[in-house]
Amino acid sequence: MKISDLQKKIREFVRLRDWEKYHDPKNLTMALAGEVGELLEIFQWLSPKEAKQVMKDPVTAKQVRHELADIFVYLLRLSDKLQVSLEEAVQEKLIHNQKKYPVHLSKGVATKYNRLKTK
């Protein structure tokens, strides 16, 4: 299913419940952050090794899937409201980051400043 189709489904879900009025960008950003907080809570006390194996436990795996879904729902909703194409934004950002992090300078650089993204 395309991103725009998912957004359409969510839009309809919201419209039917008359929740549109709550979905301004401030509120949706808060809701997005709240969901990410729930994902953090799943991982916070796990060792890196335990975190990598989190999907092997069916109960936790289901929780993780639900939280990822919740995060994506609010991200889709927010970008729908702001009329930002997520696909285009990501592709633009990758081009931007290719310039910012040339392979020969970034390769395996183990500093904390080594990121996937640019400020």
Added chain:
Amino acid sequence: MKISDLQKKIREFVRLRDWEKYHDPKNLTMALAGEVGELLEIFQWLSPKEAKQVMKDPVTAKQVRHELADIFVYLLRLSDKLQVSLEEAVQEKLIHNQKKYPVHLSKGVATKYNRLKTK
């Protein structure tokens, strides 16, 4: 572009820079939360009305697009690592939420417990 194609592009970006070793689920969740923090900073002092018009200012609009892209990149990356299909997870969650929030009970309910998602 399909979600799986975006994930493939990001995977390749990471592989070329040998950043795979940093991308465990704990770290990626922290990075995702850090990006959401940057989006919060854009909106934090705006009134709800100003927040709705944020895309009318080209400078802020570009910032918003970049932050949405950063958030999506880490969400794609994390779900790729955890082998969760974001499309499927969202569709499952919407079905779940349709039961949890039946239209006749949820319509326009203006409480703080009125959410798009379920705990």
Added chain:
Amino acid sequence: MKISDLQKKIREFVRLRDWEKYHDPKNLTMALAGEVGELLEIFQWLSPKEAKQVMKDPVTAKQVRHELADIFVYLLRLSDKLQVSLEEAVQEKLIHNQKKYPVHLSKGVATKYNRLKTK
């Protein structure tokens, strides 16, 4: 009660339960962020006006108090582990911000860049 006394109490609470091993700075920062996520969830769908009156409802007031406590507990714990004095750090930051935001330039400036803090 002094900040250092609160930290001592929390340290003892943790020691008795043998939870010290989970409390490294990464984990504590994640836990802090998770608690802030719960506070965001309380406020996310409220209008600014409703948010201001949140302490008038005893049930929500209690939730808010609990979340503020949780956030403070992890902040105290983290700064204890990192041996940072919160009082001193705040006082240093206020001096820093006084230079960064001189009154005559900052007064009532209604831009989104108008912050209490400096990057």
Added chain:
Amino acid sequence: MKISDLQKKIREFVRLRDWEKYHDPKNLTMALAGEVGELLEIFQWLSPKEAKQVMKDPVTAKQVRHELADIFVYLLRLSDKLQVSLEEAVQEKLIHNQKKYPVHLSKGVATKYNRLKTK
């Protein structure tokens, strides 16, 4: 310096700049979350071992102190606005958690549900 004295200082800082109007509970919670996001960014790519030694590098140590200060400033400000005593709230919460997590049941329990706090 007492918590209430720190709050008084911050209140005065804000009053002089006429920033009071931005400081409603929604906005302050967003600002608090934004600052926690900056702290997450410091730790996100560090190994647990590196994270423990973060204060040994003077540049990063200063960043950490500044972020902890920013977080505390907004927490102090928010609790001041909501008229919540942070000391009392923490002490109440610790009593609550002592009941919730009796030592004999909680000792060294290495599950992800093992937390310092209660939902």
